[in-house]
Amino acid sequence: MTLFLIGLALCAGIIVSALLAVQLGNTVSAAITAGMASLFAAITYVALAAPDVAMTEAAIGSGLTTVIFLYAIRRTAEPPQE
Amino acid sequence: MIKRATVLLSLVLLGLVFLQLVAGYSPRTALNPVAEHYVTAGPEELGAANIVTAVLVTYRGLDTLGEVAVLFISAAGVGLLLRRKTRPADTARRKPRPSSELVGTAVRFLLPLIFVLGAYIFINGHLTPGGGFQGGAVLASGIMLLLLADPHAHLNHRLVHWLESSSGFGYVVVGVLGLVFAGGFLDNRFLGLGTFGELFSAGAMPIIYALIGLKVGTELSAVLERMKD
Numbered sequence: 001m002t003l004f005l006i007g008l009a010l011c012a013g014i015i016v017s018a019l020l021a022v023q024l025g026n027t028v029s030a031a032i033t034a035g036m037a038s039l040f041a042a043i044t045y046v047a048l049a050a051p052d053v054a055m056t057e058a059a060i061g062s063g064l065t066t067v068i069f070l071y072a073i074r075r076t077a078e079p080p081q082e
Numbered sequence: 083m084i085k086r087a088t089v090l091l092s093l094v095l096l097g098l099v100f101l102q103l104v105a106g107y108s109p110r111t112a113l114n115p116v117a118e119h120y121v122t123a124g125p126e127e128l129g130a131a132n133i134v135t136a137v138l139v140t141y142r143g144l145d146t147l148g149e150v151a152v153l154f155i156s157a158a159g160v161g162l163l164l165r166r167k168t169r170p171a172d173t174a175r176r177k178p179r180p181s182s183e184l185v186g187t188a189v190r191f192l193l194p195l196i197f198v199l200g201a202y203i204f205i206n207g208h209l210t211p212g213g214g215f216q217g218g219a220v221l222a223s224g225i226m227l228l229l230l231a232d233p234h235a236h237l238n239h240r241l242v243h244w245l246e247s248s249s250g251f252g253y254v255v256v257g258v259l260g261l262v263f264a265g266g267f268l269d270n271r272f273l274g275l276g277t278f279g280e281l282f283s284a285g286a287m288p289i290i291y292a293l294i295g296l297k298v299g300t301e302l303s304a305v306l307e308r309m310k311d
Contacts, residue, residue: 052211052212052213052216055211056215063219063226064302064306067226067306068305068306
């Protein structure tokens, strides 16, 4: 029962952070919540006994992709008026 | 209005498709025949303790070569799109703020540890979870930390390109060696299988995963550096 509840919480975490990533107006927060969704997914993979996939998801999904998004946001944002 | 209705309709249809999948789901009690063959024959035939690696590197090695090729093409595409243009003088780069003492010290301390962890993950791919892609991503995240902490840092392009192309080439060479001296392309058994569970075992698997790890790591690092400036 506890395991079921933990799994439910993890899946809810994925869905909530994915919805936040779509709904948030601020692009930086959206990128970070998308990374959070990946992180919850990675924990779910560990719980499902798939550590290989979990490592890929954590390193690429929540690590590198988030940073590439942040770099892209910085490059495309308007330059500050000075 | 129509757009909204289409979105809602496609969402409902998608939900129906998944509902049917979920409704008809019953957990498997036994492995299917192919999986059973991999699980029973993998450790004996190939000497790999990690079945996932045995499947990825040997049984489905050609698919992994394809994945590496896809990654290479996308990295080349990013490089082509973001190639450095000569900037006009008026948009001269703003000088980035130097990072703080804390961040600099942490990077000097952590960077070697991150690289060692990445190398550990891909060299032990045939024994423990993880492998070339994961290890390569960890290497690239080390490079990312370096680039975040020191905006002036530049990778040695010649070294990165040399590492990337030689590891890709070496991967194919190992595959061809398997074709010539063992059962087929990317067969790992042309080197001795060694003792099950030791670092130098499972034939060419550690070599293949080290090459994949280096290739993935250098490719992702090159993409990160292109994104930075």
